[in-house]
Amino acid sequence: MCVQCGKTIAPDANVCPYCGHDYRIQAGPPAKKKTVMPVIGGIMILVGGVLSLVAGIGLVASVGAFDSLMLVDVEGVDMLEDLMTACGIIFIILGLIGVLGGVFAIMRKHFGLAILGGVFALAGWFIPALIGLILVGVSKDEFE
Numbered sequence: 001m002c003v004q005c006g007k008t009i010a011p012d013a014n015v016c017p018y019c020g021h022d023y024r025i026q027a028g029p030p031a032k033k034k035t036v037m038p039v040i041g042g043i044m045i046l047v048g049g050v051l052s053l054v055a056g057i058g059l060v061a062s063v064g065a066f067d068s069l070m071l072v073d074v075e076g077v078d079m080l081e082d083l084m085t086a087c088g089i090i091f092i093i094l095g096l097i098g099v100l101g102g103v104f105a106i107m108r109k110h111f112g113l114a115i116l117g118g119v120f121a122l123a124g125w126f127i128p129a130l131i132g133l134i135l136v137g138v139s140k141d142e143f144e
C-alpha cells in the first residue's frame with residue numbers, strides 16, 4: 001500500500017503508479033547530521049582536563065620542592081604536605097579523565113565517557129568545561 005495515496009501497489013515498486021510517490025529516496029536511514037558542537041565542547045573539556053592535570057602536577061611538584069628545602073621535620077607541615085599531595089593526585093586523575101573525555105567528545109565516540117570527562121574537567125576550568133559539557137550533552141545524537 002502506498003504511504004502517500006493509500007492505493008495498493010506492488011511491494012517492490014520504486015514509484016507509485018497512482019500518485020508518483022518515489023520510494024527510492026526513502027531507502028536507507030537518513031545520514032546523521034553533524035554539527036561543530038561536540039568538537040567545541042570537546043576542546044573546552046580537553047582544556048579543562050589539561051588545566052586540572054597541570055594544577056595537580058604543580059601541586060605535587062611544589063610539595064616535593066618545599067620538602068627538600070625543609071631541614072627539620074615539623075609535624076603540622078608534614079600533614080599539610082600529605083594533604084596537598086593527595087589533592088594534587090586527585091587533580092591529576094580528574095585531569096586525565098577530563099582529557100580522555102574531551103578527546104572522545106571531539107571524535108563523537110563513547111558519549112558516556114565524554115560526559116564523565118566533562119564533569120571531571122570542571123575541576124580544572126569550571127565555566128568553559130560546563131559550557132563544553134552542555135554542548136556535548138545536546139549533541140548526543142551525533143555520537144556513535
Ligand SMILES: [Zn+2]
Pocket residue numbers: 002003004005006007016017018019020021
Ligand atoms: Zn501513491
